[in-house]
Amino acid sequence: xxxxxxxxxxxxLETVRVxxxxxxxLRMYVRNWAAVAGFIVFSAIVxxxxxxxxxxxxxxxxxxxxxxxxxxxxxxFLGTDNLGRDMFTAIVYGARATLVVGGxxxxxxxxxxxxxxxxxxxxxxxxxxxxxxxTEFFQVLPPLLLAMVLVALFEPTLPTVAIAIGVVTWTGVxxxxxxxxxxxxxxxxxxxxxSIGSRDRRIIWRVILPNALPPLIVxxxxxxxxxxxxxxxxxxxxxxxxxxxxxxxxxxxxxxxLLDAPWTxxxxxxxxxxxVLAVSLIGDGLNDAFNPRLRER
Amino acid sequence: xxxxxxxxxxxxxxxxxxxxxxxxxAGESGGASQEVMDDIRRTYGLDRPFHxxxxxxxxxxxxxxxxxxxxxxxxxTELILGRIAPTLLLVVTALVLAILIxxxxxxxxxxxxxxLFSHFVTVLALVGxxxxxxxxxxxxxxxxxxxxxxxxxxxxxxxxxxxxxxxxYLDVLHHLFLPVxxxxxxxxxxxxxxxxxxxxxxxxxxxxxxxxxxxxxxTAVTYKHALRNAVIPVITIAGxxxxxxxxxxxxxxxxxxxxxxxxxxxxxxxxxxxxxIMGILFFSAMIVIVVNLLTDVTYRIVDPRxxxxxxx
Numbered sequence: 001x002x003x004x005x006x007x008x009x010x011x012x013l014e015t016v017r018v019x020x021x022x023x024x025x026l027r028m029y030v031r032n033w034a035a036v037a038g039f040i041v042f043s044a045i046v047x048x049x050x051x052x053x054x055x056x057x058x059x060x061x062x063x064x065x066x067x068x069x070x071x072x073x074x075x076x077f078l079g080t081d082n083l084g085r086d087m088f089t090a091i092v093y094g095a096r097a098t099l100v101v102g103g104x105x106x107x108x109x110x111x112x113x114x115x116x117x118x119x120x121x122x123x124x125x126x127x128x129x130x131x132x133x134x135t136e137f138f139q140v141l142p143p144l145l146l147a148m149v150l151v152a153l154f155e156p157t158l159p160t161v162a163i164a165i166g167v168v169t170w171t172g173v174x175x176x177x178x179x180x181x182x183x184x185x186x187x188x189x190x191x192x193x194x195s196i197g198s199r200d201r202r203i204i205w206r207v208i209l210p211n212a213l214p215p216l217i218v219x220x221x222x223x224x225x226x227x228x229x230x231x232x233x234x235x236x237x238x239x240x241x242x243x244x245x246x247x248x249x250x251x252x253x254x255x256x257x258l259l260d261a262p263w264t265x266x267x268x269x270x271x272x273x274x275x276v277l278a279v280s281l282i283g284d285g286l287n288d289a290f291n292p293r294l295r296e297r
Numbered sequence: 298x299x300x301x302x303x304x305x306x307x308x309x310x311x312x313x314x315x316x317x318x319x320x321x322x323a324g325e326s327g328g329a330s331q332e333v334m335d336d337i338r339r340t341y342g343l344d345r346p347f348h349x350x351x352x353x354x355x356x357x358x359x360x361x362x363x364x365x366x367x368x369x370x371x372x373x374t375e376l377i378l379g380r381i382a383p384t385l386l387l388v389v390t391a392l393v394l395a396i397l398i399x400x401x402x403x404x405x406x407x408x409x410x411x412x413l414f415s416h417f418v419t420v421l422a423l424v425g426x427x428x429x430x431x432x433x434x435x436x437x438x439x440x441x442x443x444x445x446x447x448x449x450x451x452x453x454x455x456x457x458x459x460x461x462x463x464x465x466y467l468d469v470l471h472h473l474f475l476p477v478x479x480x481x482x483x484x485x486x487x488x489x490x491x492x493x494x495x496x497x498x499x500x501x502x503x504x505x506x507x508x509x510x511x512x513x514x515x516t517a518v519t520y521k522h523a524l525r526n527a528v529i530p531v532i533t534i535a536g537x538x539x540x541x542x543x544x545x546x547x548x549x550x551x552x553x554x555x556x557x558x559x560x561x562x563x564x565x566x567x568x569x570x571x572x573x574i575m576g577i578l579f580f581s582a583m584i585v586i587v588v589n590l591l592t593d594v595t596y597r598i599v600d601p602r603x604x605x606x607x608x609x
Contacts, residue, residue, distance in 0.1 A: 137302050139537070140582045144544030145562055149574060152566045225426065232429050233548055237563060251431065255552075262439050269432030276427035284423075 028289035035285020041278040049095035056089050087264065090245050091271050097235070097246035098275065101162045102228035108166030109223050113173025114216070120174070121181025122204055128178075135171050143168035144233060151239045161240050165230045169223070176219055180212035187211075214290040221283025225276040232272045247272050303582040304358050307575045308351050363579065364572035368565070373576035377558065381580070384557030386469075388546050391477045395484035396535055400528055402485075403492020404519060407527075410497060418489045425486020430545050434479035434552045441475060449475075451554040476553045480545050484538070488531050496527040525599055532599065536592030540585045 029035055048055070080086055120131040138146075150164035184190060185208060193207045234240050235248030242249075247268040254264035357364065363373035406415040442449070449472050499505065500523055508522045550559030558577055565573040 133299075137299060137306070139540060140299060140303065140585045141578060142540045142543040142547070142581050142585070144541075144547055145578065145581060148547070148563070148566055149578065152569075229429055233431065236429075236431050237548070237551065239566070248429075251435070255435070258435055258438060259442070262435075265435050266432075266439070269429060269435065272429050272432065273424075273427050276429075277423060280423060280426055 025289045029285050032285045032288050034281050035288070038278040038281025038285065041274060042282060045095050045275055045278070046099065048092050049099045052092050052096055056092055058086070058089055087250070087267060090250050091247070091268060093245045094247040094250060094268065094271065095275075097158065097240075097244045097249075098228055098231060098272070101158055101165070101231040101240075101246075102224055104159075105162040105165035105169070105227040105231065106220065106224040108162065109170045109227065110173055110216075110220055112166060113170035114177050116170070117174035117177025117179075118181050118204055118209070118212075121178035122185055122200070122208065124182070131174075132178075135174050138168065139171050141168075144230065147230060147234060148237065148239055151234060156239060157241050158244060161231060161234055164234075165227050169226055169230065173216070173219060173223060176215060177212065180215060181208055184208045184211050218283050218287045218290065221279055221286060225279040225283070228272065228276055228279070299586060300579070300583060301355070303579055304355055305351065307578050308354050358579065363576035366565075366570055366573045368568050368570045368573070373572050376561070376573065377576050377580050380556065380558050380561050382557075383555055384546060384550070384559060385584075386473065387476055387480065387549070387555060387557060388542055390473065391481035391546075392484065392535060392539075392542055394477060395481040395488055396528075396531055398481075399485045399488025400492045400524070400531055402489035403494075403496055403531075404524060404527070406489065406493040407496035407500060408515075408519065410493075415493065418493055422486045422490035425483050428482070430479055430483060431548050431552050433482055434475070434549055437475050437479055438552075472553075476549050476555055479552070480542070480549045483545065484535070484542065488535070491534060492527060492531050495530045496523060499523045499526045529596065529600060532592060532595055536589055536595075539588045540581070543581055543585065 116131050116135065120128040120135075147164040147168045150167065151160055154160045181204075185203075190203060190207055193203050198207065231240070231246065232248035232251075235246045236252040236255075238249075238252050240246060240249065250268040251265050254261065258265045354364070363377070365371065366373050366376055369376055402414075402418055402421075406412070406418040409415060451472075500519075505518060505523055508518050513522075546557070547559035547562060549555065550557050551563050554560060558581070562574065562577045564570075565577070
């Protein structure tokens, strides 16, 4: 043990300080029942996506029964679609594409946005100038339209879709990160770190970033929601991998039969809606847990 | 400058596309000899070096010439100008509606921060964010077209209506209702939450206390003094989000086969009609830039302080 911890109260105080934020954080999060519900729903969807081949060892593209069987009839819980494929199987398997594409696209969005935002906010000057011009450039182009063009240009596979979504949605994260970095870099402890000779890289990653994380984590939940919505829109328009079942694709395949078999269109929509809702409730919960004082809003 | 960047970016992006006009045309006519293919490439200037092609394209765009659509065989500029009115009608109506109703909802909710209506706004914002716009559109179709049978399913106007008459305009409005409702629902939801938050901020400020101290009634304070400031964040976000609304319009247009730029963009992507896609990207970027300028102008109208600060 080091000399600083010779007296008992001081050591005790330190252990409390290490544990308290996490416990406090969890307590604040659990107090928000909607956020807990969101977490439960999201976990269920992740579970379905992970274990889809175990729960339902069938091909979601297989034609199993008469087309347009209404939900509940002949033992098909959610009915069948235009080609007689089981809707329930399609929904369970669709969760995989949604989460894989949504998750990786959101990760890419955050990596690009955080890199550009932190460099611009930390270095200011001409770096900021150049990076912000690039950001403006991407803000001027309609994101979905650009994503559609990108997917159409290259092969319509899941990685392409994820990259296209990442490329068109990072500007918000970049602006947020830039603002946080600009604010924090002027604070005392950053000056202290600089005065003891820390390098830029250390200051960016080890000093500023941890303090900029709370708003970025809350924003990450939103980012995942947006990425899922983009994936749904692209696969709805038929601009995604035609060999992978996804919620948007089911809707796109069945849109012409909306008036005769509305469940084929409405049910996958409910799945998208619930997933994005769950993610944004989690985001709200994180926000409350990070900023207890803002709860009244 | 930004527009020039868009033009260059578009050109580089689309020159990466595998296959060109010769492949498209040859494919449509069921195959062609190498000679014919070369001839087509020469006609469209595709045999020249890349940087010359780029310079030629940029030069032409500056003169308002966006090339010729491979599919329609007509100037892209003309094609786009013919399709832009329905899109602007849809997008602007949806945006204005979302700002007006969203602000109104936010103001009403802010007067009772813990009231029923305020909770309704919270729920509305969550639902509006999470619902994919095409799903909202289909639900509205099921409700209004299939069940109530009071709304048309798709299109801009009933083709049998004589053009230019009052009935024609009314029919366009009738067809506009569902697309606008679907598109504005997302933004209405987020704007009402935003308006409520900024309204509550403003209502706690000193000059509102002064206005109340003067003996002004609560209605005058809310609508004459507070609203002006509370609406500024809504306008800011609406301006910033304009390119997103444009994106939403692409989806809504394809759902309702609304004959605007969105439908054209989607169909051109499927057809591989490169000049048209480039043209639409360019035009939409231009519209977004114009809207951002308009947002600045709107600030000056809404907030006198910005006006005097800039004039000083």
